[in-house]
Amino acid sequence: MNDAPLIVHLIYRLDFGGLETLLVERINRMPASAYRHAIVCLTDFNPAFARKIMRADVTIHALHKQPGQSPGTHVALWRLLRGLRPAVLHSYNLSAVEYGPAALLAGVPVRVNGAHGRDHDDPHGTNRKHNALRRLMVPFYDCCYANSAAMDTWNRDVIGVPAHKSRMLANGIDAERFRPHAPGEVALPEHWPFEPGHLVIGTVGRIQAVKDHAALIDAFALLRARLPHLPLRLAIVGDGPLLETMRSKVAGLGLNDVAWLPGARTDIAQILGSLHVFAMSSIAEGTPGSALEAMASALPVVGTRVGGIPEVIDDGVTGMLVPPSDPEAMAAALARYAVSPELVARHGAAGRERVLCNYSMTAMVAAYQGMYDSLCERKIKTRGAVTSCAE
Structure with missing residues (x-):
């Protein structure tokens, strides 16, 4: 039985997309002896995409959140976290940032939020209501990272994320899978509609x-x-x-x-x-x-x-x-x-x-694992107890 610490990844929906693809890559590549993983979808997930997860021990949970405030989703997440007892809650983007308090009340020792981009209706991060929510949630997280230098600077200057909670974690790419091919080396994609001269x-x-x-x-x-x-x-x-x-x-x-x-x-x-x-x-x-x-x-x-x-x-x-x-x-x-x-x-x-x-995939996985390791060392192993979210 694998008794490695559990990370719960909280995401709006697990479906085809860049953020979701890299999440799955990290889960597949991180040593099973280091961490276990579960994915909680606020809404639902696409089974076809979920099949990209290669580890048999990863569970996926859907909370079926309805549009709007949906306070019942906070309660449902709290109950689920109480049952799963993870070491880390890792929430992604604005859509999941508000669930930091539920994780704290459920006794999750380490809480992380990642900024992987912005929504179309607030491309420059100027929405006062959204930014007020982000600021309100900062004390409930041990780390608020960004996946670009521009987002990291915005996190610190606009949202007020303190330096000790701030990180920049760049995306990684599998350069063996994504590589140039010589003409004729690989067959054309299925149903490819174009001619070689196009x-x-x-x-x-x-x-x-x-x-x-x-x-x-x-x-x-x-x-x-x-x-x-x-x-x-x-x-x-x-x-x-x-x-x-x-x-x-x-x-x-x-x-x-x-x-x-x-x-x-x-x-x-x-x-x-x-x-x-x-x-x-x-x-x-x-x-x-x-x-x-x-x-x-x-x-x-x-x-x-x-x-x-x-x-x-x-x-x-x-x-x-x-x-x-x-x-x-x-x-x-x-x-x-x-x-x-x-x-x-x-x-x-x-x-x-x-x-x-x-932008190597190896470096990205190592950076995320290093973040989890350092936070768990500080919040769990060293102190042996849950510490205040406002520290």
């Missing part, structure tokens, strides 16, 4: 407002108008609440024959290996895992100058940065790659080298 611009991520796929579609339409002689194609891969809206937009612009929106896919590495350029049109981001996966696959990345994207993309070296919600600027950047295969190859190679040097 120049495919693509993106991968949840289809939601914060990703602003509408701007990318508009940019692609502008690009085709500028370069009508090139066989340009667009792939937008991912599921989400705006998938049908984006499909309708594509149809309305007459792009059905040149754009592909297949929904959620499990063969992302294979899809990235079939692209030529990667694009990110987000209006807010933490450290963008999808951009790092693209860079590991030796793709140049055109991304918006928001959040942690400029920390990842070296402008003019591994890709290009453009203003958010500016289809004209994105089309201009994409056009530079469309007419220069040499630039695509040079920036793509530089991007992979940057990932290998700065």
